[in-house]
Amino acid sequence: MAFMKASSPHAHGITSTADVMQQVLLATIPGLLALSYFFGPGSVINVVMCGFTAVLCEAAVLKLRRRPVMFFLQDYSALVTGVLLGLALPPYCPWWIVAIGTGSAIILAKHLYGGMGYNPFNPAMVGYVILLISFPVEMTQWAAPRTVLAEGQQLVGPLSGLGHIWFDLPLDGYTGATPLDLFKQNNSLLVEHLYASEPLYATARWAGAGWEWVNIGFLLGGCYLLYRKIFTWHTPVSMLAAIFLMSVLFYDNGSSNSGGSPWLHLLSGATMLGAFFIATDPVSSAVSKRGRLIYGAGIGILVYVIRVWGNYPDAVAFAVLLMNIAAPFIDYYTVPRTYGHVKARPATEKSDK
């Protein structure tokens, strides 16, 4: 009987970038379904437009940089960036928002730094932040979820949505505050009273109508990715734990000064999308396990701090970018112990000794 000889490492499982990226795309589906169910087809349109623009930009820049276009397009990384940005953008935002956001994500944040694998910042989040600080009005208009629509009003249909996106045709009062928005604006009501008076909370089970299911959708997708070992558990778990701890600490027993319940912070805004799809980006995050725990916890704390004491209702993008720039610093201090050594060697030690 002859055995095939194979040299180590005897690794099996997903290894190619394209496979990883395909799994990530697949895992966004539950969240996207929840978004479409509660807010109408806007997010699907966003995802399609962003994905298309991202691939187009990627191809154009690769051509300009005289790199093999098809080779790099087949790793799906541009598509993932586009899709993640599309999920983050408010539904029915005008087409030029999509174009500027995706363009700056791919060209500015990814290729100016050297392309796939060289970007210090998460491209989708750079695109999102550029949009958020440039067009605060357009970027803070979220659609109202179906459960709080007025009597007789319906969700925006695909055709009227497209008309609004491309030709700026008016849409009747489709926007509403997000749960985090409403909570931020509250400064006099007890949490209990606020929840009772606002249909956005009153029709919800834990955090905010629609939003909780969107977050649960992304949580499911994230669990699938964990199960497929696309990333390790360290970053998302430490990020969610940090948010949970911070919100328990500053809940203030539901007073008017409360920072919001843990459920509000875990299940609204971009928490789950950020924890499982953004913060786990292998290129821009910390590398070692210990480093990832610190990195995730930093994101969680920053998210809470900016949400509660900052100017913006949600903060995942800012928090991720801030920790992205801290990632090399974290790596420097969390070099793992090399096999065979008693202690971790300091990052400054020369390797040729």
Added chain:
Amino acid sequence: MSADYREISKNGLWNNNPALVQLLGLCPLLAVTGSVVNALGLGLATMLVLTGSNIAVSLIRKTVSDAVRLPAFVMIIASFTTCTELLMKAFTYELYQILGIFIPLIVTNCAILGRADAFASKNSVLPSAFDGLMMGCGFAGVLLTIGAIREILGSGTLFANMHLLLGPAAENWTLTLVEDYSGLLVAILPPGAFIVTGFLIALKNVIDAELERREKARRAAPVVKGSKRVRTTGQIT
């Protein structure tokens, strides 16, 4: 001598541009280039200080000992900056208020101290004055370009509020390029300055590389026009 002056102007405007190559004076460059009028105001002020300080430094270059030259240069630059500040207060008070701290901060612009030490303290008065002027022009030119790009991207206008600097004659110079423009705010905010400056530096490098390539191609093939190829093998049938 004329070749010398050509060299000086080429250095100041392009090859050794204080903003794009030496990357000196980035603080005002990034902070006040949100519009053309701010950029022009600061550019002119810097040019004035740079030329003046270069002349003064060149005049005293043989009397000040090496050990105390830097404090002396800083004193000279500070006095010229104060003069400029007073001038701006007198003639363009509103612009002075907009530019605020960045006018006094011209003192700390490294481009000025750099030119004083690297050029003016080693050359006679006329070349020094010319060097200051050309470096100032190079700096102001980059300021203006960045200011124009950021103003167009950020607010969709060009030459808005020019009367603050140039008097009532420039009251209606404002070009509105896009009506109802919602404004790419990031271009006016500090990150926009970094991004635009980065793109300008890249553009300069691209142009330089292209010029070099052409120069090389020109040198590599010294073919005289009208010369013919010579067939060395084979037979014409």
